[in-house]
Amino acid sequence: MAAVGGGGLPAYALRRLLLAIPVLFGVSVLVFAVLHLAPGDPAAIMLGAQATKEDVERLHRDLGLDQPLVVQYLRWMGQVVQGDLGRSIPLGRAVLPEVLLRFKATLVLTAGALAIALVLGLAAGIISAVKQYSWLDRLSMGVAVTGVSLPVFWTGIMLIIVFALQLRWFPSSGMSSPYGGSGVADVLWHLVLPAITLGTASAAALARLTRSSVLEIIRQDYVRSARAKGLAERAVIARHVLKNAINPIITVLGVQVGFLLGGAILTETVFSWPGLGSMMVRAIQARDYPLVQGGVLLIATTFVVVNLAVDLLYAIFDPRIRYD
Amino acid sequence: MTDVVRIFRRSSAALFGLGLVAVMAVLAVLAPWLAPRDPDAIDTARRLAPILTAGYPLGTDEFGRDLLSRLLYGARISLVVGLTATALAALAGSLCGLLAGFVGRWVDQLIMRSIDTLMAFPYFLLAVAIIAALGPGLVNGMVAVAVVNIPFYGRIVRATVLAVKQTEYVESARALGVSELRLALTHVLRNCLASGDRRRDPQYRRDDHGAGRPLLPRSRRSAAHLRLGQHAGREPPVSQCRAARGGAPRHRDLSHGVGLQSAGRRTARRAGPAASMR
Numbered sequence: 001m002a003a004v005g006g007g008g009l010p011a012y013a014l015r016r017l018l019l020a021i022p023v024l025f026g027v028s029v030l031v032f033a034v035l036h037l038a039p040g041d042p043a044a045i046m047l048g049a050q051a052t053k054e055d056v057e058r059l060h061r062d063l064g065l066d067q068p069l070v071v072q073y074l075r076w077m078g079q080v081v082q083g084d085l086g087r088s089i090p091l092g093r094a095v096l097p098e099v100l101l102r103f104k105a106t107l108v109l110t111a112g113a114l115a116i117a118l119v120l121g122l123a124a125g126i127i128s129a130v131k132q133y134s135w136l137d138r139l140s141m142g143v144a145v146t147g148v149s150l151p152v153f154w155t156g157i158m159l160i161i162v163f164a165l166q167l168r169w170f171p172s173s174g175m176s177s178p179y180g181g182s183g184v185a186d187v188l189w190h191l192v193l194p195a196i197t198l199g200t201a202s203a204a205a206l207a208r209l210t211r212s213s214v215l216e217i218i219r220q221d222y223v224r225s226a227r228a229k230g231l232a233e234r235a236v237i238a239r240h241v242l243k244n245a246i247n248p249i250i251t252v253l254g255v256q257v258g259f260l261l262g263g264a265i266l267t268e269t270v271f272s273w274p275g276l277g278s279m280m281v282r283a284i285q286a287r288d289y290p291l292v293q294g295g296v297l298l299i300a301t302t303f304v305v306v307n308l309a310v311d312l313l314y315a316i317f318d319p320r321i322r323y324d
Numbered sequence: 325m326t327d328v329v330r331i332f333r334r335s336s337a338a339l340f341g342l343g344l345v346a347v348m349a350v351l352a353v354l355a356p357w358l359a360p361r362d363p364d365a366i367d368t369a370r371r372l373a374p375i376l377t378a379g380y381p382l383g384t385d386e387f388g389r390d391l392l393s394r395l396l397y398g399a400r401i402s403l404v405v406g407l408t409a410t411a412l413a414a415l416a417g418s419l420c421g422l423l424a425g426f427v428g429r430w431v432d433q434l435i436m437r438s439i440d441t442l443m444a445f446p447y448f449l450l451a452v453a454i455i456a457a458l459g460p461g462l463v464n465g466m467v468a469v470a471v472v473n474i475p476f477y478g479r480i481v482r483a484t485v486l487a488v489k490q491t492e493y494v495e496s497a498r499a500l501g502v503s504e505l506r507l508a509l510t511h512v513l514r515n516c517l518a519s520g521d522r523r524r525d526p527q528y529r530r531d532d533h534g535a536g537r538p539l540l541p542r543s544r545r546s547a548a549h550l551r552l553g554q555h556a557g558r559e560p561p562v563s564q565c566r567a568a569r570g571g572a573p574r575h576r577d578l579s580h581g582v583g584l585q586s587a588g589r590r591t592a593r594r595a596g597p598a599a600s601m602r
Contacts, residue, residue: 019437026441031453038457255443262446277448284452292449300444 020304027300042287085294095294106275112195117202125210147204156197156270173272194271213245254310352399359393412470417477425485484516
């Protein structure tokens, strides 16, 4: 992907964007196939147990569900390329605004979790590497292994019991206070527990990666030279070690964002966070095909874009990298 | 094999982890003898007994079922699902990675784009959707968890294959006239597995916490009330580690939000509580 040679960042970005097309196409086929092949019928679910066969069939015709699957897929794709994700089956509303509204909440949660993961993970990783084999190193790596092992729903429930029910420091659910509260501070206050819950595993993984990455660099000759010429240790770490150790960490960030977006669903349900995940799960239950398909496409697009951005970030931290 | 022993001996952390898993495995295997009572026996008079109640060392859940027994029996399912799903994912992922890296060209493009597709798909929804399509059940659950984890193995193996392919011993084996299939399976794949050098693909360094991962999606999913079998009413009620762990908050109605009883929703209403009562 990245090679030493002539420049051409825009060309590289364009080529990567083109590569995203088959991936998103694959995602659309996969989500369409899995949903439509799953047993269950949105019309029957919508009309309930009392509906007659004729009612269900009429609704099928109205929704276009009586067409062959290929026709349904092509019709949906035709809408999607025009920027229209269709209409939700039970709600009857356009999918795009619904999904975008919910997605904003998911993004806030993901960003909060990512911030926590970055701050905790980088700090713990750097400290462990610089003070290798000290009690601080052992402690933070021990905590990291534990953090990686904890299931999201367990962490969430424990945090709720301790910090929401017992100590009453933070709210246990929702994104804003029911009365009056809608400012940034209120959202942040609601964000604390869910973001910690979602970010813990990522923080732990980042800490371990940062430690190994920094340790690899710290043994290089140029670090010894930097120390030998009398640079302060702080400057050696910041300028010579971290700048070189950061690339694998950035690489992982892209995957972590996907992991957080995918994992946000459980956190959202535990904390009643009004995000995309909880809506999607309800939509799968109702076999609301357009809503699920639209939501999955949105998340997949975000993942692809974030990973492209991550790949483009390399060049900033490692000027040796040229895209061609 | 001796390599494995040596690696384990050298690392106290690895030994500790191995010991932990071994203890869990022994407890799971011996569950029928160790568990004080039937994990599914309901005793409504003793609902929500606190920890250290006489006869119920870890207390009871909202149906009065013994939590210790449920944990012991649940460990069996968690371990079997975790290990099987990991093995499945590793097998399928390694094959994909080997094919992509060794054959290259359009095969590589096709496999890697498919893997990218799987990765771009939100994994939790993918698992829920697979369960919705295949129907609930232990085997389908394992398939779902395995599919979700294929990309991680696929990418690591492919990156390693690309590196091993360049080595001189592969070149000389090819010069000696070794068939491509044999070359791929014995010379390349074996060396990929042996070196296990995940660092070649820095994206997956995060995966160095290895086999524990698939256990978690499993628990995540079950937390979501996809309690396989129990809801479908096709298989006897099962307790999992998680069923015990996740049971506590349910009566606080937390799980109302967590209620992703996707596939067996209507069957659940019919068979769910009844199945538990059996």
